[in-house]
Amino acid sequence: MKYWNPYTETMPQEQLDAIEFAYFKEYLAYAKTHSGMYKEKLKEVNVGDIKTIEDVRKIPFTYKDELRAQQEKEPQNFPYGALLGVDVAEVSAFRQTSGTTGKPVYVPESYESWQWRVESWCHILWMAGFRPRHRVFLPVGYNVYVAFWECHYACEKVGCEVVPGGALDTKGRVNKIIEIKANAMGCTPTYGLNIAEEAMKMGIDPKKMGIERMICAGEPLPEATRKKLEETYAAHVYDHIGGTEICGWAAMCEEQKGLHIIEPFFLIEILDRETLSKEVAEGEIGVVVITPLGRHSFPMVRFNTNDMVVKGKGGCACGRTSRKIMEVVGRADDLRKIRGVLFSPKTVEQFIREEFPEVVEFEIVVERKGIMDELTLRTELQPNIGKDKAEEIRARVKETAKVKTNLTMNVTLEPEGALPRYDLKARRFKDLRGKE
């Protein structure tokens, strides 16, 4: 079967819109009556007054910062506070955000809400071609973070055989993949590359490890990195986008051209960056605002993700009718002004992966020296590259960085193993300016 749920995946867009709008009203009513935060925040909003999508736009956004404050309230619901949407006794799993942008947000999952998000993830896996014939290795200790728990449960649900790969080092994971003949994998893009690097050190060609399919999670996946993973493993590699607060909400199909929004699970708004008041046109960049329409233990109405995406055209050669996003540009808060120039770390990852296969790891550091911002790109090259060749690569990286970012960077060559390796979310950009 090509589709996970052919009924909704091939439904005309206007019908999906109508269903999502009806679901939104029900969900809004639920949030207003079951969540301490929304009882207060939306007390002026009358569900009966919401008649069009323009009325939806008048409802205030929910921001990540306010979630942190809200979880301090209602001590009887510790540690979720006023964010909880069910009785605390109904919570069956604790998750939390990574804390990349501040104090972590604690996320309660009831059994029902968890299964709802797993169902959404089944779409992600099915679109990526995961089927019951796959033995899926997840080379990650899932810990309290949501992405690989979702992947694990969804693998089981779509009928794959799932192998948890925590509590092993990278070498142990390479051996395990080969030992059990795993033929699919779910991991962060960074860790997928690290496993391949480790395999090569062990004298194993990653192409011969038997991985035919990979789903990436936990980090942005620039197209150049996706292609590098495909070449490295001779596998099909797929992307998706999601977040702890709002689930995986869009994913790549076999056409690998943009990401399909998983409908009718979410009301997705892609809004003009300046005003945040109107939907952008196809091909334009907008900020994603999400309402997950069936998630009751942790109600989220119009969550402003800060993710910026390029809105795509509806329809696809795969036959799915859902709306698409063509590219994840990055998070609005990942953009930094450096010496007056807007800088996105993703630009660096893109050109490194595309043009410098010799660079196995990198890190970007910005510091303030006197009144000037100083930007350093630390690089680690493949072992056994001679000094002259390494110097030539360093010079080319510096030149390319200047062309691609309009910024002059110091480029350093680090010894083998000097830069950190990550199995969950990579943190390759360090802005140290605030600490001086």
Place this chain on the structure above:
Amino acid sequence: MEEIRKEIATIEQSAKRLKELAREMPGISKNADIILTFTFLLKFITPVAK
């Protein structure tokens, strides 16, 4: 789809009745709850097109 929806409604009714009958039996009652989780999901993914 109409027939599918009817079948989901039947399962939901049965699970509710099962839960009622098993009030003092957590093992049965909890399994009935789990069936109800999936009837919720089934209803969610088979909405009536408007």
